[in-house]
Amino acid sequence: MQPKSNIVHLPVYQPGKPIEEVKRELGLTEVIKLASNENPFGCSPKAKEAIKAEVESTSLYPDGGAVELTAALAASLGVQPNQIIFGAGSDEVILMIARAYLVKGDETVMASHTFPQYKHNCEIEGAVSVEVPLKDGKHDLPAMLAKINERTKIVWVCNPNNPTGTMVTRAELNDFLRQVPPHVLVVLDEAYIEYTDSADFPDGIELLPQYKNVITLRTFSKIYGLASLRIGYGVGHPDVIHSINQVREPFNTSRFAQAAAKAALQDGEFIAYCREQNAKGIAYLTGEFDRLGLSYYPAHGNFIMVDVKRPAKEVFEGLLRKGLIVRGGHALDFPTKIRVTVGSAEQNAKFVEALERVLDEVAVQA
Numbered sequence: 297m298q299p300k301s302n303i304v305h306l307p308v309y310q311p312g313k314p315i316e317e318v319k320r321e322l323g324l325t326e327v328i329k330l331a332s333n334e335n336p337f338g339c340s341p342k343a344k345e346a347i348k349a350e351v352e353s354t355s356l357y358p359d360g361g362a363v364e365l366t367a368a369l370a371a372s373l374g375v376q377p378n379q380i381i382f383g384a385g386s387d388e389v390i391l392m393i394a395r396a397y398l399v400k401g402d403e404t405v406m407a408s409h410t411f412p413q414y415k416h417n418c419e420i421e422g423a424v425s426v427e428v429p430l431k432d433g434k435h436d437l438p439a440m441l442a443k444i445n446e447r448t449k450i451v452w453v454c455n456p457n458n459p460t461g462t463m464v465t466r467a468e469l470n471d472f473l474r475q476v477p478p479h480v481l482v483v484l485d486e487a488y489i490e491y492t493d494s495a496d497f498p499d500g501i502e503l504l505p506q507y508k509n510v511i512t513l514r515t516f517s518k519i520y521g522l523a524s525l526r527i528g529y530g531v532g533h534p535d536v537i538h539s540i541n542q543v544r545e546p547f548n549t550s551r552f553a554q555a556a557a558k559a560a561l562q563d564g565e566f567i568a569y570c571r572e573q574n575a576k577g578i579a580y581l582t583g584e585f586d587r588l589g590l591s592y593y594p595a596h597g598n599f600i601m602v603d604v605k606r607p608a609k610e611v612f613e614g615l616l617r618k619g620l621i622v623r624g625g626h627a628l629d630f631p632t633k634i635r636v637t638v639g640s641a642e643q644n645a646k647f648v649e650a651l652e653r654v655l656d657e658v659a660v661q662a
């Protein structure tokens with residue numbers, strides 16, 4: 297048996313260590329995971345109720361078209377239902393976009409350090425990923441524009457960018473979109489948009505009437521706290537959504553996910569609380585980093601990439617021994633940086649205390 301040649305080099309996704317395993321291996325009773333940008337406040341109680349109410353229908357297939365959820369979301373975003381597609385996480389929407397648009401030899405353009413699923417899915421389709429270096433941790437949109445040619449099918453813009461947390465502004469994005477040729481699909485991944493509080497942050501939905509070649513991706517995994525249920529979505533022109541729908545599996549989102557997402561949309565109070573706590577957390581953490589003399593990228597999501605000026609792997613392992621799981625930059629091609637999710641106030645304080653001890657233990661990288 298011979299798998300297709302363009303996948304043989306692909307690594308199998310390595311998830312972060314589960315909390316239980318870290319506890320067992322290191323003999324710890326308390327472990328705090330600030331590694332996957334999960335919501336430290338869980339999810340809305342309304343979503344939990346909706347999941348319970350759905351249990352009696354477990355044996356029945358879900359509504360493949362997610363009609364009720366689509367209607368609720370369309371109303372809340374001010375778009376038409378035929379502009380929305382749901383996936384098993386926005387991860388699956390990324391997969392479906394690659395599947396619908398890319399054939400061998402196509403090119404796609406993305407930042408050099410961004411969400412890995414873009415490149416992963418492009419490679420599976422045999423497309424070439426042209427990676428453009430970040431500038432100060434930010435997408436370099438003019439340089440990305442310069443890489444577009446007649447073979448380019450998709451440009452990926454992650455805003456705020458994971459893992460750096462930086463954003464491109466409305467003016468920068470508009471300037472870029474005005475110059476992108478209409479045959480190129482621009483995927484605007486806005487997984488953290490509900491956390492952003494900058495007046496200059498562009499809202500992808502507002503760009504849709506002007507740009508038929510833009511699709512914006514959002515998720516219920518982050519601020520909505522429904523990561524385990526796997527539900528995210530894309531919003532774009534009806535023709536784009538139709539093409540993606542043609543490659544969608546019949547029942548790609550579960551009953552539980554649809555019901556919880558619909559209920560979660562109705563709990564604006566929970567979202568406002570999480571956004572406010574996150575802003576306080578960023579202010580606290582960046583204040584502490586300043587005190588410790590550490591620099592960091594401007595954080596516009598629910599995570600911060602900070603330069604610990606020491607080998608990331610050693611700092612990561614030192615934190616792990618103290619019961620804190622973060623993302624080490626050694627795995628992300630940032631050798632002296634770590635990415636930490638903003639936790640609850642208590643988790644943030646424990647992280648800073650542990651970090652200070654680790655900084656004393658690990659020698660500064662010359």
Ligand SMILES: *Cc1c(COP(=O)(O)O)cnc(C)c1O
Pocket residue numbers: 333384385386387388411454457458485487514515516517518523526527528
């Ligand atoms: C977390 C994340 C996603 C998708 O998460 P799903 O759980 O698949 O919805 C997509 N893009 C970025 C940048 C993310 O950080």
